Amino acid sequence: LRAAYLVGCDGGRSTIRKATGIEFAGWDPTMSWMIAEVEMSEEPAWGFRSNASGIHALGKIEGGRKVGVVLTEPRLEARGEPTLRELSEALTAVYGTDFGVHSPTWLSRFTDMTRQATAYRDRRVLLAGDAAHIHPPMGGQGLNTGVQDAMNLGWKLAQIIKGTSPQSLLDSYHAERHPVAxxxxxxxxxxxxxxxxxxxxxxxADTVAELLGMDEARKKIAAEMSGLGVHYDLGEGHPLLGRRIPDLDLTTAGGLLRVFTLLHDARPVLLNLGEPGRLDIAPWADRVRQIDAGYAGIWDLPALGTVVSPDAVLIRPDGYVAWAGAGTQQGLVDALTTWFGPPATAG
Ligand SMILES: Cc1cc2nc3c(=O)[nH]c(=O)nc-3n(C[C@H](O)[C@H](O)[C@H](O)COP(=O)(O)OP(=O)(O)OC[C@H]3O[C@@H](n4cnc5c(N)ncnc54)[C@H](O)[C@@H]3O)c2cc1C
Incomplete structure (x- = not known):
């Protein structure tokens, strides 16, 4: 099998990353957790429980017919999947009973091993998802980060393969995604x-909890953990630059439209919120869709708050703002060229 590009989306133990020789730098585990989906013949102690080993949880699955178990282990155990007997013993150590645990759907173990590929690209090989970064699951950020890697990479790779953009566009993949992970x-x-x-x-922990009682601190951390606060460094400019476009309700000649529906084609969009027809992007018309629209509301961004309303926004296929103008078109041609390739020549 020969291919122009290879994207390693093959998980934390990535064969592709290892074969390419990309370093997976970081920290060995210090803690481990047992995780399982089981049945119990007795009513378990639902919710969280804390003891000297840490925090444990029993949650209802399928309305309580099955039980989701997460137990912090008293010492680091990095020995692969636990047995039902080990789970029973661990439950008894925490709760004084194993609640009649039986019929596991699956049993597993995870640790706080934390590592990141030092390069997301080596020539024609790229890494995405857990192949590029692993970390403890707190906050449910791993899959989210991996999907964003794919969103960031997909359209860039497509443009290079179609020949509309130079290979150098791929450098922005590591530059943007490595700092996020x-x-x-x-x-x-x-x-x-x-x-x-x-x-x-x-x-x-108590001190941090007090800080998180403050709106500003809480909003910042929430924006970061949800991925909504991601800000790619695309240089100086409007505060929207490099940030995710909000899903605004637009008025258009064809009726009401949500911004995100414009992104379903995975193509760039130039949103003209000023006088209709005033922006001329004819040399990119084959690649960039232009929409004349109105938006009357405020521009409120996660973690950032309200920003000056732009009158035009160039949105990349991954939903991030490549350029925003407020009373000026300065920089639009450069942004179109940088992100969507050089202008088509007439004729
Ligand atoms: C307990 C726990 C809870 C989590 N909760 C959340 C959460 O709430 N939210 C969240 O966003 N993330 C969560 N995560 C993280 C999330 O599960 C991972 O980040 C995500 O699954 C990574 O996706 P991936 O596709 O990059 O890798 P993987 O899910 O590991 O997929 C890689 C795939 O590649 C295949 N593969 C590997 N090698 C080869 C090969 N040589 N040939 C062919 N196929 C191969 C594998 O079989 C696998 O299907 C959690 C993780 C854990 C451990």
């Missing part, structure tokens, strides 16, 4: 530290 690694490592049960860690 580095922050995810950082916040998940912090969450592991905050879950430690010694008195000093508890004091730190």
């Amino acid at each position: 580095a922050r995810v690694l950082r916040n998940t490592m912090a969450q592991v530290a905050l879950r430690r049960t010694d008195d000093r860690s508890k004091a730190l």
Whole structure:
């Protein structure tokens, strides 16, 4: 099999990453958890429970017919999948009973191993998802980050393969996505530290909890963990630059339209919110869809708050703003060329 490009989306143990020789730098695990989906013949103690080992949880699956179990292990166990007997013993150690655990659908174990590929690209090989970054699951950020990698990479690769953009466009993949996952690694490592049960860690966790009682701190962390606060460094300009376009309700000649529906084709969109027909992007008309629309509301962004309303926005296929103008078209041609290739020549 020969291919022009290879994208390693083959998980944390990525064969492609290893074969390419890309370093997976980071931290060995310090803690491990058992995780399982089981049945129990007795009513379990639903919810969270804390003891000297850490936090444990029993949750209802399928209305309580099955039980989702997560148990913090008293010491690091990185030995692969646990047995039902080990789970039973671990439940008894925490709850004094195993609640008659039986019939596991699956049993597994995860750790706080935290690593990131030092390069997301080596010539024609690229990495995405867990192949590029692994971290503890706190905050449910892993899949989210991997899907965003794919969204960031897909349209760039398509343009290069179609010949509309030069190979150098691929450099922006590592430049944009590596810092995002580095922050995810950082916040998940912090969450592991905050879950430690010694008195000093508890004091730190209480202090952080107080800070998160403040709107600004809470909004910033929530924006970061949800991925809505991602800001690619695309240089100086309007605050929207490099940020995810909000899903605005637009008025158009054809009726009401949500911005995200314009992105379903995975093609770039130039949103003209000023006088209809005033923007001329004829040399990119084969690649960039232009929409004349109206929007009367405020522009409110996660973590950033309200920003100056732009009168035109160039949106990349991944939903990030490549250019925004407020009373000026300065920089539009450069942004079109950078992201969607050089202008088509007439004739
Ligand atoms: C307990 C736990 C809870 C989590 N909760 C969340 C959550 O709530 N939200 C969230 O966003 N993330 C969560 N995550 C993280 C999430 O599961 C991962 O980030 C995500 O599954 C990674 O997706 P991926 O496609 O990159 O890799 P994987 O899911 O590992 O998929 C890789 C695929 O490649 C295949 N593969 C590997 N090698 C080869 C090969 N040589 N040939 C062919 N196929 C191959 C594998 O079989 C696999 O199907 C959680 C993780 C854990 C452990």
